[in-house]
Amino acid sequence: MALKRIFKVYTVIGKTFGAWISPIFTGIAIVTLRIFVWFGQQIDKVIFPGFNQALENPILIVGNPRSGTTFLHRFLIKNGFGVGSQLWQMVYPSISIQKVLKPFLPIMEFISPAKHHSTEAHETSLSSVETDDVSLLFRFFDGFFLYGFFLTFDEKDLFDWVDPKIRNTSKRDFDWFESMWKRNLTSNNGQRYIGKLFSLSGNLPAFQEKFPDAKILYMIRDPLSVIPSGLSLVTGVLDKKFGFWSLDEKIQERFISRLYKALVELLTRFHDDWTHDRIDKEKVLIVRFDTMMTQFESLMKRISDFTQHEMTDELRKIVQITAENQRGFESGHRYDLEKFGLTESQIRQDCEKIYRTFLI
Numbered sequence: 001m002a003l004k005r006i007f008k009v010y011t012v013i014g015k016t017f018g019a020w021i022s023p024i025f026t027g028i029a030i031v032t033l034r035i036f037v038w039f040g041q042q043i044d045k046v047i048f049p050g051f052n053q054a055l056e057n058p059i060l061i062v063g064n065p066r067s068g069t070t071f072l073h074r075f076l077i078k079n080g081f082g083v084g085s086q087l088w089q090m091v092y093p094s095i096s097i098q099k100v101l102k103p104f105l106p107i108m109e110f111i112s113p114a115k116h117h118s119t120e121a122h123e124t125s126l127s128s129v130e131t132d133d134v135s136l137l138f139r140f141f142d143g144f145f146l147y148g149f150f151l152t153f154d155e156k157d158l159f160d161w162v163d164p165k166i167r168n169t170s171k172r173d174f175d176w177f178e179s180m181w182k183r184n185l186t187s188n189n190g191q192r193y194i195g196k197l198f199s200l201s202g203n204l205p206a207f208q209e210k211f212p213d214a215k216i217l218y219m220i221r222d223p224l225s226v227i228p229s230g231l232s233l234v235t236g237v238l239d240k241k242f243g244f245w246s247l248d249e250k251i252q253e254r255f256i257s258r259l260y261k262a263l264v265e266l267l268t269r270f271h272d273d274w275t276h277d278r279i280d281k282e283k284v285l286i287v288r289f290d291t292m293m294t295q296f297e298s299l300m301k302r303i304s305d306f307t308q309h310e311m312t313d314e315l316r317k318i319v320q321i322t323a324e325n326q327r328g329f330e331s332g333h334r335y336d337l338e339k340f341g342l343t344e345s346q347i348r349q350d351c352e353k354i355y356r357t358f359l360i
């Protein structure tokens with residue numbers, strides 16, 4: 001139940017950060033938001049009955065956080081491959097509400113939760129296209145976002161709460177994505193949806209059963225880069241909001257250890273499904289991060305062919321310019337393994353299968 005998760009997060013925040021009052025108001029706001037959105041969605045059915053059209057050939061970008069998914073997601077949307085969901089549209093997934101709130105979006109940025117993100121690690125805002133995983137947090141107060149940012153702090157490891165092998169919420173989640181995607185296709189005047197879901201790394205076969213015509217772009221990056229970068233992203237957000245690096249070292253170590261294991265688990269579960277042929281490989285294109293950075297032109301040709309999107313002369317020019325920028329790009333996001341109590345040999349050992357299958 002959502003109330004159980006809300007109460008658990010409340011006690012976790014209180015015990016960990018000593019914040020017992022402000023989370024109450026946050027909880028009230030979440031419940032109020034859900035009621036508000038529910039009414040908006042009922043109005044949608046009357047004013048926009050055509051939104052519930054068939055969802056055809058969606059494109060889904062899957063991969064661990066910091067594997068290049070955000071860049072590819074936003075590039076494809078910006079250049080007409082389809083439309084996605086902006087953060088504010090996932091907070092308010094109602095066409096009617098979005099029509100009313102859109103003029104006030106600049107004002108809403110001042111109270112946006114996106115302001116807690118480190119811009120060096122991940123630049124975002126309410127109007128930025130974002131990962132669809134976050135919608136589960138706002139709709140059900142559930143999912144990997146809830147675990148990664150809050151449940152991980154609990155004295156007991158609560159990964160079982162979000163593990164699809166133990167607590168399978170696939171039907172609920174996929175039905176919700178379909179409903180939200182259809183609404184945002186209407187709001188954004190789109191014909192094809194492009195989503196980004198890092199949680200699908202651990203549950204792709206079930207997703208393909210629900211959406212058999214979906215095209216999957218699976219991003220893979222060297223674990224020696226993607227894992228510490230992912231840890232840095234999450235701890236950076238928590239430090240900016242709660243002062244993560246001022247917490248007791250035992251709490252820091254416990255949190256990092258659990259999040260590290262979860263990030264590795266996402267990689268290994270996709271690998272297991274891939275190598276045991278539980279995934280329809282004809283509908284999946286493996287995209288290596290290093291290829292995206294050094295051979296963007298050839299990669300985009302493969303993606304265009306795979307998604308059956310026309311490579312126009314204008315798109316070729318944009319790809320060429322982007323490719324030159326990619327080859328000269330250097331991230332300002334810095335991190336080191338020692339800060340997280342990790343070693344190169346540990347990551348290589350834990351991710352040995354990933355290297356052997358996808359990166360050699």
